[in-house]
Amino acid sequence: SRATRRLLVTGGAGFIGANFVHYWLQKHPDDIVVVLDALTYAGNRASLSSVESHPGFTFVHGDICNTSLVEELLLEYSLDTIVHFAAESHVDRSISGPDAFIETNIIGTHSLLKAAKKIWIDLPAADGLPPMGHRFHHVSTDEVYGTLEPNDPAFAETTAYAPNSPYSASKAASDHLVRAYHHTYGLQVTTSNCSNNYGPFHFPEKLIPLIVTNILHDRPIPVYGDGKQVRDWLYVEDHARGIELVLKKGQVGENYNIGGHNEWHNIEIVKLVCQLMDEQFAENKELSESYPSAKKASECRSRDLIRYVTDRPGHDRRYAIDALKSREELGYAPQESFESGIKKTVSWYLANADWWRPLVVR
Ligand code: NAD
Numbered sequence: 001s002r003a004t005r006r007l008l009v010t011g012g013a014g015f016i017g018a019n020f021v022h023y024w025l026q027k028h029p030d031d032i033v034v035v036l037d038a039l040t041y042a043g044n045r046a047s048l049s050s051v052e053s054h055p056g057f058t059f060v061h062g063d064i065c066n067t068s069l070v071e072e073l074l075l076e077y078s079l080d081t082i083v084h085f086a087a088e089s090h091v092d093r094s095i096s097g098p099d100a101f102i103e104t105n106i107i108g109t110h111s112l113l114k115a116a117k118k119i120w121i122d123l124p125a126a127d128g129l130p131p132m133g134h135r136f137h138h139v140s141t142d143e144v145y146g147t148l149e150p151n152d153p154a155f156a157e158t159t160a161y162a163p164n165s166p167y168s169a170s171k172a173a174s175d176h177l178v179r180a181y182h183h184t185y186g187l188q189v190t191t192s193n194c195s196n197n198y199g200p201f202h203f204p205e206k207l208i209p210l211i212v213t214n215i216l217h218d219r220p221i222p223v224y225g226d227g228k229q230v231r232d233w234l235y236v237e238d239h240a241r242g243i244e245l246v247l248k249k250g251q252v253g254e255n256y257n258i259g260g261h262n263e264w265h266n267i268e269i270v271k272l273v274c275q276l277m278d279e280q281f282a283e284n285k286e287l288s289e290s291y292p293s294a295k296k297a298s299e300c301r302s303r304d305l306i307r308y309v310t311d312r313p314g315h316d317r318r319y320a321i322d323a324l325k326s327r328e329e330l331g332y333a334p335q336e337s338f339e340s341g342i343k344k345t346v347s348w349y350l351a352n353a354d355w356w357r358p359l360v361v362r
Contacts, residue, residue, distance in 0.1 A: 005247075006032040006079045010064050010112065011086030013037040015202045016139070016236055018047035020083065023240035025054050032056045034077050036070070038063045038104075042089065046355055047201045064108040070115035080120075083137045083243065084112055087171070090205060091143075094167035095313060105170035106177070109138070113181045121185060131186065137247055138178040138191040142232070142259065143168035145193075147316035150230075154320035157193075157255045164314050175255070182253045190250045192243055195259040195321045198341065199236030200348040204356050207266065208342070211273040212349045213360050215302045218293045221274075225311030227267030230318035234260035235336035235345075245330040259321025260334050267306075274302035276346045287350065 005028065011017040012035030021033055033056055037043045051057050058077070062069045064086045073079065086108060088094065088101045113136070120134040145155040146162030161176075163169040181187040204213050214221050242258035250256055278301055281287055281294070288294065326332035336344075349356060 004028070004030050004032075005081045006077060007034065007081045007083055008070075008073060008077075008079045009033055009035050010082065010084045011037055011043070013039060013043035013045055013047055013059075014085060014089070015042070015047075015206075016197055016239060017085035018044075018201050019199060019236040020085065020240045020243065021048060021051055021057075023237055024244070025051050025057065027244070029054075030056065032058075032077060032079070034058045034060060034073055034079060036060045036062055036064060036073060037086065040088075042203050044201070044355075044359070065103065065111050067111045067115050070112055071119055074115060074119040080133060081135045081137070081247065082112060082116055083139065083247075084109065085139045088167070090203075091165050091167045092312060094165055094170070098166035098170075101166050101170040105167075106173045109174035110177050112136070113177060113187065117181060117185050117187055121187065131188075134188055135247060135252075136178065136181075136187055136189045137243065138175065138189060139243065140175050140191055140193045141168065141171050142193050142195050142257065142319050142321050143316065144172040144175060145319075148230075148318040148320060150318065152318075154232075154259075154322035155193075155257060156322040157257055157325055164316055179253075188252045190246050190252060191255045192246050193255060193257050193321075194239050194242065195232035195234050195319060197234055197236045197239050199345050200352070201355070202236075202345075204360050207269065208273060208345060209349055209356065211270055212277065212346055213356060215274065215277045215305060216291045216294045217360075219305070220307040221270060221302075221305045222307055222309045223267055223270055224309060224315060227265060227270065227308065229266045229315060230263050230320065231266065232259050232320045233262050233264060233269070233338060234258065234334060235341035238334040238336055241335070242326065242330075242332050245326070245332050249330045251329070256326045256330065256332075257321045257323050258326055258332065259323045260338070261321075261323070262334075262338050263318075263320050264338075270306060271303055272342060273346060274306070276343060277302045280346065280350060290353075
């Protein structure tokens with residue numbers, strides 16, 4: 001592992017990317033971090049405001065599909081590491097409009113791979129030099145493995161890929177391209193496949209912030225189907241820590257599953273967040289004053305807002321991560337308990353309405 005790194009973080013203005021940048025610059029203040037982000041609906045420069053003044057931080061507004069821009073950035077900042085988060089990430093949007101998922105997740109990932117190969121391998125070779133020391137880390141999802149029955153063993157790195165949504169299919173394709181660039185061209189790649197993340201800076205269309213913000217606006221809380229879908233939830237900082245370990249100790253060419261051993265039915269999460277919100281309304285009178293429409297919610301129980309709606313087409317029933325390899329090879333274990341992580345997350349949304357208010361559709 002190197003003393004300092006010079007990182008290109010794609011999608012750094014998104015949910016996990018922004019949390020990763022905060023984590024990284026706090027732990028590695030002497031490193032260089034260049035964020036490349038197209039600022040789609042999911043990207044938000046405000047999520048990076050606390051690092052804007054860090055001397056090693058640069059923000060570049062641009063598209064990963066622009067291969068020559070990526071090449072210029074790798075050269076200009078002498079970058080040796082790519083941590084690739086940029087993606088279209090919302091499964092529902094992939095069902096109503098898959099094209100953007102093909103463009104960013106597949107073609108965009110390939111554009112980055114081509115740029116990395118050219119700058120780190122081909123240019124030195126043209127001068128008769130060995131490849132530059134480098135790493136391409138690809139951030140992927142457990143959804144590439146498909147769906148599990150209640151008693152199936154959790155997804156291991158050896159589980160066959162069986163993606164079911166346009167989102168997971170596009171991520172699976174990108175994982176395969178990353179793998180191929182290692183085997184064919186010797187690009188130094190690693191991939192992590194992570195379970196559902198939660199925490200600060202999560203776009204309010206996603207489950208946990210959706211529940212919080214809908215309660216604050218006295219709006220119904222939609223729950224797909226019977227609400228019995230199972231997801232394995234990980235606090236976003238534990239994901240950042242997992243990626244750090246893969247960068248430092250992971251074997252080039254390998255995939256690592258990162259997960260929380262923390263399976264919940266969706267409906268249980270909804271009820272838990274409702275309960276935490278009820279407690280907040282009971283403890284904090286200012287909350288009812290700040291959200292007059294939620295006053296009603298403070299007088300009844302938030303869970304009365306739950307409405308079951310038609311299930312998502314092709315909805316995967318259960319995801320669960322077997323993170324044995326990460327534990328044994330990398331010494332990885334999540335540190336945040338679900339109880340404290342979810343409380344921190346709810347409190348963060350209550351304290352940071354300025355961040356999410358512009359993003360909530362009226
Ligand atoms: P997000 O949607 O919050 O953020 C994506 C970011 O990528 C945004 O800032 C967006 O502006 C940017 N972006 C999109 N298209 C781009 C393009 N063409 N060029 C440059 N930037 C572009 O996503 P997220 O939840 O932070 O997920 C980040 C990564 O982690 C994704 O690759 C996703 O597949 C993966 N992942 C997410 C989860 C999860 O629970 N959210 C779990 C496992 C893996």
